[in-house]
Structure formats: structure tokens, C-alpha cells
Amino acid sequence: MSAKKRGAEVARGGVQLKTPKGTVDSFGKEVILREQVTSKISDIFRRHGGNPLDTPVFELKEILTGKYGEDAKLIYDLQDQGGEACALRFDLTVPLARWVAMNNVTQVKRYHIGNVYRRDQPAIARGRLRAFQQADFDIVGQYDPMIADSEILRIIVEVFKSLEININIKMNHRRILDGLFVVAGVPEEKVRAISSAVDKLDKLPWAEVKKEMVGEKGLPEEVADRIGEYVQHSGNIDKMLQYLRADATLCANESVKEGLADMELLATYLQAYGITDRVIFDFALARGLDYYTGLIYEIIFQPTAAEAATIQVGSIGAGGRYDNLVGMYGRRTAPCVGISFGVDRILSILKAQRTSESQLQTEPVEVYVMAFGSKDFGGLLPERMAVTAQLWDGGIRAEFMSKVKPKLPNQFKAAVDVPIAVILGEDELKEGKVRVKALGLPDGHPEKEGVLIQKSELVAEVQKRLAR
Amino acid sequence: MSAKKRGAEVARGGVQLKTPKGTVDSFGKEVILREQVTSKISDIFRRHGGNPLDTPVFELKEILTGKYGEDAKLIYDLQDQGGEACALRFDLTVPLARWVAMNNVTQVKRYHIGNVYRRDQPAIARGRLRAFQQADFDIVGQYDPMIADSEILRIIVEVFKSLEININIKMNHRRILDGLFVVAGVPEEKVRAISSAVDKLDKLPWAEVKKEMVGEKGLPEEVADRIGEYVQHSGNIDKMLQYLRADATLCANESVKEGLADMELLATYLQAYGITDRVIFDFALARGLDYYTGLIYEIIFQPTAAEAATIQVGSIGAGGRYDNLVGMYGRRTAPCVGISFGVDRILSILKAQRTSESQLQTEPVEVYVMAFGSKDFGGLLPERMAVTAQLWDGGIRAEFMSKVKPKLPNQFKAAVDVPIAVILGEDELKEGKVRVKALGLPDGHPEKEGVLIQKSELVAEVQKRLAR
The missing domain is CATH 3.30.930.10 (Bira Bifunctional Protein; Domain 2)
Known part of the structure; x- marks a missing residue:
């Protein structure tokens, strides 16, 4: 806001x-x-x-x-x-x-x-x-x-x-x-x-x-x-x-x-x-x-x-x-x-x-769901919605950008205070997979580029990372 | 009420x-x-x-x-x-x-x-x-x-x-x-x-x-x-x-x-x-x-x-x-x-x-602190207060009867919906002890008459019983 x-x-x-x-x-x-x-x-x-x-x-x-x-x-x-x-x-x-x-x-x-x-x-x-x-x-x-x-x-x-x-x-x-x-x-x-x-x-x-x-x-x-x-x-x-x-x-x-x-x-x-x-x-x-x-x-x-x-x-x-x-x-x-x-x-x-x-606690958003694609990709809005809904059903505070075709840098900017990003790509979705990425990791960290996981395991995977 | x-x-x-x-x-x-x-x-x-x-x-x-x-x-x-x-x-x-x-x-x-x-x-x-x-x-x-x-x-x-x-x-x-x-x-x-x-x-x-x-x-x-x-x-x-x-x-x-x-x-x-x-x-x-x-x-x-x-x-x-x-x-x-x-x-x-x-949950009182004594006993009001305060400090919902010299049956009647009673007696207090009694136990239960414990261990003892 x-x-x-x-x-x-x-x-x-x-x-x-x-x-x-x-x-x-x-x-x-x-x-x-x-x-x-x-x-x-x-x-x-x-x-x-x-x-x-x-x-x-x-x-x-x-x-x-x-x-x-x-x-x-x-x-x-x-x-x-x-x-x-x-x-x-x-x-x-x-x-x-x-x-x-x-x-x-x-x-x-x-x-x-x-x-x-x-x-x-x-x-x-x-x-x-x-x-x-x-x-x-x-x-x-x-x-x-x-x-x-x-x-x-x-x-x-x-x-x-x-x-x-x-x-x-x-x-x-x-x-x-x-x-x-x-x-x-x-x-x-x-x-x-x-x-x-x-x-x-x-x-x-x-x-x-x-x-x-x-x-x-x-x-x-x-x-x-x-x-x-x-x-x-x-x-x-x-x-x-x-x-x-x-x-x-x-x-x-x-x-x-x-x-x-x-x-x-x-x-x-x-x-x-x-x-x-x-x-x-x-x-x-x-x-x-x-x-x-x-x-x-x-x-x-x-x-x-x-x-x-x-x-x-x-x-x-x-x-x-x-x-x-x-x-x-x-x-x-x-x-x-x-x-x-x-x-x-x-x-x-x-x-x-x-x-x-920082001494005032709030409950900020935990996951930002993004789409990634080539220049003329579709924006994957319904797919971002469905994945976000999956996280909501798991009780996780999640958001995505309310644009049909958002640019990737803008999505990262919007997620600046969010600990975890879920990144969707067309090819990966076809294989039933999504990328989970902890934001703010130092360069050289083994998971700097995130990890590819089964979409069906998303909630469990996010909960594991939030518990850290 | x-x-x-x-x-x-x-x-x-x-x-x-x-x-x-x-x-x-x-x-x-x-x-x-x-x-x-x-x-x-x-x-x-x-x-x-x-x-x-x-x-x-x-x-x-x-x-x-x-x-x-x-x-x-x-x-x-x-x-x-x-x-x-x-x-x-x-x-x-x-x-x-x-x-x-x-x-x-x-x-x-x-x-x-x-x-x-x-x-x-x-x-x-x-x-x-x-x-x-x-x-x-x-x-x-x-x-x-x-x-x-x-x-x-x-x-x-x-x-x-x-x-x-x-x-x-x-x-x-x-x-x-x-x-x-x-x-x-x-x-x-x-x-x-x-x-x-x-x-x-x-x-x-x-x-x-x-x-x-x-x-x-x-x-x-x-x-x-x-x-x-x-x-x-x-x-x-x-x-x-x-x-x-x-x-x-x-x-x-x-x-x-x-x-x-x-x-x-x-x-x-x-x-x-x-x-x-x-x-x-x-x-x-x-x-x-x-x-x-x-x-x-x-x-x-x-x-x-x-x-x-x-x-x-x-x-x-x-x-x-x-x-x-x-x-x-x-x-x-x-x-x-x-x-x-x-x-x-x-x-x-x-x-x-x-x-x-019963489908409406409330948070009822957990412990009732009572005094027990001979006909001319003092009622132990300050002692009941101090023990109740000990329970409050432990985060336990506790009450006692607001009378200087309450009768024991009246105290049990007031505790009818409470799971645990703590009973104080003059002689036991002198030894630093109090009696903890789960209310509503069947006749013949080994703890029917309660158990005598060190006053200093009261909060831990009550918490153990409430967790059961």
C-alpha cells in the first residue's frame, strides 16, 4: 500500500x-x-x-x-x-x-x-x-x-x-x-x-x-x-x-x-x-x-x-x-x-x-507468485491465480501482480519484502513443475536460482521454507 | 455468574x-x-x-x-x-x-x-x-x-x-x-x-x-x-x-x-x-x-x-x-x-x-483454591490469595471463594465445573505442601483424595494435569 x-x-x-x-x-x-x-x-x-x-x-x-x-x-x-x-x-x-x-x-x-x-x-x-x-x-x-x-x-x-x-x-x-x-x-x-x-x-x-x-x-x-x-x-x-x-x-x-x-x-x-x-x-x-x-x-x-x-x-x-x-x-x-x-x-x-x-510485528505476505516467459508470452494470469489459490488453501499468505502481462523486474520489485517467490514458466508448468526461490539469498548460494519442484508439493515445500 | x-x-x-x-x-x-x-x-x-x-x-x-x-x-x-x-x-x-x-x-x-x-x-x-x-x-x-x-x-x-x-x-x-x-x-x-x-x-x-x-x-x-x-x-x-x-x-x-x-x-x-x-x-x-x-x-x-x-x-x-x-x-x-x-x-x-x-467453546476456570480446617480454623484467606497469585503468575485461570471463612462443602459446590482443586491445610502449609486434587474422579481411583506436593512445584504439577 x-x-x-x-x-x-x-x-x-x-x-x-x-x-x-x-x-x-x-x-x-x-x-x-x-x-x-x-x-x-x-x-x-x-x-x-x-x-x-x-x-x-x-x-x-x-x-x-x-x-x-x-x-x-x-x-x-x-x-x-x-x-x-x-x-x-x-x-x-x-x-x-x-x-x-x-x-x-x-x-x-x-x-x-x-x-x-x-x-x-x-x-x-x-x-x-x-x-x-x-x-x-x-x-x-x-x-x-x-x-x-x-x-x-x-x-x-x-x-x-x-x-x-x-x-x-x-x-x-x-x-x-x-x-x-x-x-x-x-x-x-x-x-x-x-x-x-x-x-x-x-x-x-x-x-x-x-x-x-x-x-x-x-x-x-x-x-x-x-x-x-x-x-x-x-x-x-x-x-x-x-x-x-x-x-x-x-x-x-x-x-x-x-x-x-x-x-x-x-x-x-x-x-x-x-x-x-x-x-x-x-x-x-x-x-x-x-x-x-x-x-x-x-x-x-x-x-x-x-x-x-x-x-x-x-x-x-x-x-x-x-x-x-x-x-x-x-x-x-x-x-x-x-x-x-x-x-x-x-x-x-x-x-x-x-x-x-521492526519492533511492531505485522503479518506480511509470505509468498509472491510470478510468471516468467519470452517477450510474447501470455502472462500466465489464470495459472498464477490457480497456484496462488493453492497456497491460500494451504493457509499461506500469498499474492501475485494484478496485471495480465507483468514484466519480471516489476514482479521482483513488488516482492521486495516477501521471503519466497514462486516462479511459473510455460515449459515447466507443462511438466507439472514450478520454481520456488527464497528471495535475498547471497550470490553463490546453491539455491540462488531457486529449485524446481512438483506443483503438487508446493504447499509442503513452502511451509518447510517458512519454518526455517 | x-x-x-x-x-x-x-x-x-x-x-x-x-x-x-x-x-x-x-x-x-x-x-x-x-x-x-x-x-x-x-x-x-x-x-x-x-x-x-x-x-x-x-x-x-x-x-x-x-x-x-x-x-x-x-x-x-x-x-x-x-x-x-x-x-x-x-x-x-x-x-x-x-x-x-x-x-x-x-x-x-x-x-x-x-x-x-x-x-x-x-x-x-x-x-x-x-x-x-x-x-x-x-x-x-x-x-x-x-x-x-x-x-x-x-x-x-x-x-x-x-x-x-x-x-x-x-x-x-x-x-x-x-x-x-x-x-x-x-x-x-x-x-x-x-x-x-x-x-x-x-x-x-x-x-x-x-x-x-x-x-x-x-x-x-x-x-x-x-x-x-x-x-x-x-x-x-x-x-x-x-x-x-x-x-x-x-x-x-x-x-x-x-x-x-x-x-x-x-x-x-x-x-x-x-x-x-x-x-x-x-x-x-x-x-x-x-x-x-x-x-x-x-x-x-x-x-x-x-x-x-x-x-x-x-x-x-x-x-x-x-x-x-x-x-x-x-x-x-x-x-x-x-x-x-x-x-x-x-x-x-x-x-x-x-x-x-458444548459446541460453544469457552475458557472456564481451571483451578479452584480451597481451604480446609477444623471448626475454628482461620479460613486461610491470605494463604489462598498467595497460592492463587502463584497460579495466575503461571498463566493458569484460577479462583477462590471470596469469603474470610468459607465452608468446605460450599467451596466444592462453587468448583463444580472446575477440573482441579488445590486444597490448603494449616499443618500441610507449615511443611510447605499443598494438596492437588482432580475433581470428579470415580470412587476407588488411587488419586481420589488428591496428592500432597511441594507448594513450589504447584504450577508445574497443575500444568501437567491440565495437559492430560
Whole structure:
């Protein structure tokens, strides 16, 4: 294939020749790399007993309403063309909750790899798109506390080990955070709004976030300052548990107490899974979405010194516990905990790491079928077709030149990246023979001119040579 | 997982608990079957030198405008939320043409497996959905006539051979059809409208189609009758070529003459590919979409007598040559020919054929890790976690019961479909040992009670047993 990238958009008859804002095409090796990544991820999901779920790309609008807090403005609506009001899915979590409620599911480990859509400000180079792929694993069901949560954290570590990407997991607990806010003096009704301000701390400096709290959200300055004091704390789980236990004011708060009990259990389970050192307990992590109720976490890429200069991505995955979302749809509740991996951001890391083109594997053509003859030969097109079909039937990736009478040098040129040529000549075909030639052999090699074999043995002969 | 299907939709707070009209969820084995089918299809696409392309699920609205004739009313528009006017893709062909024009591609074999969206009247049981998956292969580029076209037909035959589905290919040529209409007396400006009436012949009887031509589209009755005479003809390519050559009036028409030359070449190439017997030349095939210019075809499922009663699907794939579509966007044209497989309809055939559940392969859990102890034992949860993690690290699909103190009978019940149990006991763990037990062994089997092994050898031991 030959594709030249044009700098500018091309227009004809007023038609803009581009993809919609924040979306991209991907082709060839790029798509194959994505398939390799999602296949590694889904292998791990199945290793943990995951079942695949596929839901429609759009949902009834009312299914999505009231689930995303301030982010709801980013939802893509479908136009009303007579019928139901629909919107593109914003994540894979709300569709899961809808499916769980609709089918009265009580227990399931489900995974889902698919695109989601957000009318956000795109930054394509950093893998921030309006249409992007998520890979989700969620555990639905009533279990003893923190067992499912710790398995999700374990899955995160397994996924990035398999992708050879260095990461940390930043985590916090919604109940602890809520308690912190109350102890700091935030009125109950402002806790959600203040939480979503804190969520911006990974993008904005504290001064900006404080301005939002005091200015926009009307928090007294001294309350904001007490929050600012708390959210500076982060570290390994044992250190942070010590800090919490030592603060009698915090521990007196019911909400903090509940969160602390969860985190104590989690510390034991992370130890059993051998992943304690991959996790950072960070009071500044808030997660904007409304539906989280317990443990929350984000996956942070840890670049090497060399990578830090070139690879700029934010979090490459996030998730948490959301015990009330299913209950918003049905009579029954179903506790849930899960993780969304941001596949596009993972790909932008992998592509930056693989500087050499050859590190991207593809499946190129294996055999090129050519015709050779005197000046006025017929081109042997039906014969090339029949021989190529024989190779296809043998499962071999084969091509020939789509010309009735191709010139031999042009055929060799077209086969430049192909390891094996099959060359047909009129006289040889009459004897039921074809020539098989490994391309790119050095001069003087005994098989430089190829070898003549029985046509009926072609597939076996090619397979033998490909296996070398 | 445990999911009970509810008969009725559940509502709460006025929220309808359902997927949008014409869309479905799929779960578990259903998703895995779909992956198996698309993976077989993409293997064949790559065998023919195909490169994967992925385009956004929505396009600028103007990219889709004027490409689909009467079907344009079925396009899903996105709501205008400030910004560009967009619409969900209606097929994968127009996005390919947009990509080819935008990147000045001159030659490519591209494949694309993805969902498309049409606001059509759904019939879910027959695999007719509003959101459905297509698997497309197209050859873009200027080649000697009919070489690429015949490769597409060959790909169709390979795909259904690999899926073990019995099919025929119905084909026709737009130039012959256009010529037929002109010879029958259809005015030039009505050819497209009459063509789309003929396209309905696979769903409606001739009398209805004639009514549309004469009533709605204002064709004189005798002209309609002449068309009715022509479109009765179908058969194998050699017979139909004979018929055409024998009709001097038809052959005098330039358009028919061009189409006939193409079909003569095609006959030779189908012979070379060994697929002549799979193809029916049918004058009644028209294909509704505006963009076809040459050969057109549809894939027709051929049920056995037993299947015919239960499996009702229309065409399970269609395509053709469209040489002018790319030129609608840019200065340069690029001849194209391709095929779209309807994956959902293929799945509805495969599911109907696989009556036994077991014919749907899944990847179930391989090992269940249990704890065994006296009445007041601790449940060994961190120990079960650590052993399960050891199995996960070995790539083994393993689970344990998410309870702090599970009862042994409940653990065996949960493991009912799992081939191997690993049983932990406090005393045995102290000696560094675990018990491995194949589940479902008959009484009296020497390993009925399992075997005690070194914990460090667990992965190797389990792999040995799974390989049996």
C-alpha cells in the first residue's frame, strides 16, 4: 500500500476531508499493536475468571442521566429522529450496571473492551481523544470486604507486568476522604463539590484548586487550608495507616473509621498478593465521577529518566468501588468494584518506547507468485491465480501482480519484502513443475536460482521454507 | 455468574431498563463465538495481504451525504451540541473512501471489522439489528480488469469454507443492468430509481415491484413488463453469457457490451480459482446503494432441508465495484472493489446449527483454591490469595471463594465445573505442601483424595494435569 500524508485538509464541493474533532483513523501496524495489547489484557481477565460482555455503543439517554456529576456535559447525544432519546456511552461502567439491574445478576466477573465517547478538549499526541478504547474488568457481588477490591489491584499489576510498562497505583478511600472534609469543616451538602475540586490536583496547583473552593464553591478560607494540609499526605499503606491511627480527631469520625477498617484489611491482602510496593495511599486522590463509594485508584505511568522527556500521559487507568450504582436502576442493589484501562494511552506509551519500526510485528505476505516467459508470452494470469489459490488453501499468505502481462523486474520489485517467490514458466508448468526461490539469498548460494519442484508439493515445500 | 432473564422491562423512577430499539447486549459464550468468527475471517483477510484499518464510529455528516440513495433516511445523526455536524457510520465503505481520498492512497488491500448503524425496522431473531457488525475487505487501486473482483469472490468462498457454512454467490453487473433498462425503454434519468425497485425483488413478489415502477415511479406498463421478462433470467455464468451473446439488441447497447466483456474475463478467472460452481449470474440482482459501478454480488445462505425450517436469514454479505466513490472527495479517483460480511447474520446461522451448548467453546476456570480446617480454623484467606497469585503468575485461570471463612462443602459446590482443586491445610502449609486434587474422579481411583506436593512445584504439577 502507498499512502502519503497530506499536511492540509482537502476540500471539494465544500466537503471537509477529515475525521471529526478528537478522533483519528488507525491503519496497519498501529491496529495490530492495539490487537496485541487488548489480547494480552483479555488473557489476564480470563485468567481471573472474567466473562466478556458487549453492550450497544449508545444507551437510552435516561440511563446515563445523573451518573457522572460535572462530567455529564461531555456526553454525546444522538439527534431526536423520532423514537427514543439516546446518547453515546460515556464509559463501560454505567452500561454494566444497567445490564446487571436489567437481568437481575447477583454475581459476575465481567470484562468489556470497547470504545467510549466524551466531548472533552482533545490532546491527540498525549492519547487524549474524544473516542477512546477502554478495557474494563469488574467484580459484581456481595463478598467479604476488600477481597474483590484487592483482586482488582492484583489484576492491574499483572496487566502492566505483561505489557512491560512500569507503573504505580495511587489509591484512596471515598469514606476517608468524606470524613476528612467533614472534620476539616466542609458542610455535608458541599462534600461532593469539594471532592471534585480536589480531583483536579493532578492537573492544577493547590493555589488554583483553593481558589475554586473558596471563590466558586464558597468555602471559608481556613477550611480550605485545613483540606490543603490533609491532602499533602501520601505514602505507602503502612505509613499512612499509622498516620491515620495517630490522629484522634480523624479517627473519631465514623466515616473515617469505616474507611480505615477497609484499608487495614486491604494491607493484609496486598501483602498476600505480593503487590504492597506497587501501591501509594494518597489523600489527594478524589476521582470526579459521582458513583464511587469506597476504595478508588488511578494507575500512574512511571517513566524512566529517558522516557520522562518524551512520554507525557496522565493516568492510564482508574477505577474503584461503586456499591450504589446498580441500585439506582432496580429494586435490588449489587456491590461492584472495577478498573478501566485506557488503551489509547497505553498504546501511546508503547509506541514511544518502540523506537524501531521492526519492533511492531505485522503479518506480511509470505509468498509472491510470478510468471516468467519470452517477450510474447501470455502472462500466465489464470495459472498464477490457480497456484496462488493453492497456497491460500494451504493457509499461506500469498499474492501475485494484478496485471495480465507483468514484466519480471516489476514482479521482483513488488516482492521486495516477501521471503519466497514462486516462479511459473510455460515449459515447466507443462511438466507439472514450478520454481520456488527464497528471495535475498547471497550470490553463490546453491539455491540462488531457486529449485524446481512438483506443483503438487508446493504447499509442503513452502511451509518447510517458512519454518526455517 | 448467575443471571436470570426477566420477561418484562423493569422501571424505576420512570427509567426504562432496556437497550435502545434494535440493539442487544451479548454475554459470555456469545461474545466468544463472535470473536472466533471474526478471528477466522481476519486470518483469511491477512492471507490475502489485507491491512487493518480502524476509523471513528462517527463521521462528519457531509462525508456521508449523497452516498446511499434512498437509504440515507436510515442514518443516525448526532445532536448538534456546538461544533461539527456528525453522524454514525452507515457502512465501512464510505469511511474507507474518505480515508483513501484524505491520504492520497493509490493502492491498498484493507480490511475492517466493526459496527455500523442503521435506523431500519429491526427483526432481532433473524439477525436484523440497528447496530450490527460488518467485516469488510476491499481492494483499492488501478489493476487489469476483473483480477481484483475475482479475488474478492474467492475470499467469499474461503470465508464460508472456513466457517463450514454452505453458500452461493448471486452476482450481476451494473453496466449490464443499466443497459437492460435502457433497451427495455427506461428513460436515462429513471434508471437509478428503477434499479432500486428491482433491488426489492428478493423481498417482494414481481407484481409489487411492478406496481412501484408503474405507480410510484411513472414507468409505462409495457416497459415494466419488458424488465420483468429480463430479470427472470439467472443461472451459471457460461449459460448466461451465451444468452447475452445471442441477444443482438442487448449486445448493441454500449453499456451491455462493456459489462459483457468484464463477465467474459471473470468467467476465466473464476475457473482459475476453482469457484465457478459457487456463483449464479442473476439479472434480478440490483443492490440499492448508489455507489456501485460494475460487478455486484450478494451471498446467499444455502440451508439444508432441516435447517430451512428454522434458520431464516436474507443475504449474509454483499458488495461490488465502486470506481467513483473516492473521486467524489478528492481530485484523484481510485477504483475500488470489496465485500461486506454481515457478522450478526452469520452468527445467527452458526448458533442455530450448534444445538448443543458444548459446541460453544469457552475458557472456564481451571483451578479452584480451597481451604480446609477444623471448626475454628482461620479460613486461610491470605494463604489462598498467595497460592492463587502463584497460579495466575503461571498463566493458569484460577479462583477462590471470596469469603474470610468459607465452608468446605460450599467451596466444592462453587468448583463444580472446575477440573482441579488445590486444597490448603494449616499443618500441610507449615511443611510447605499443598494438596492437588482432580475433581470428579470415580470412587476407588488411587488419586481420589488428591496428592500432597511441594507448594513450589504447584504450577508445574497443575500444568501437567491440565495437559492430560
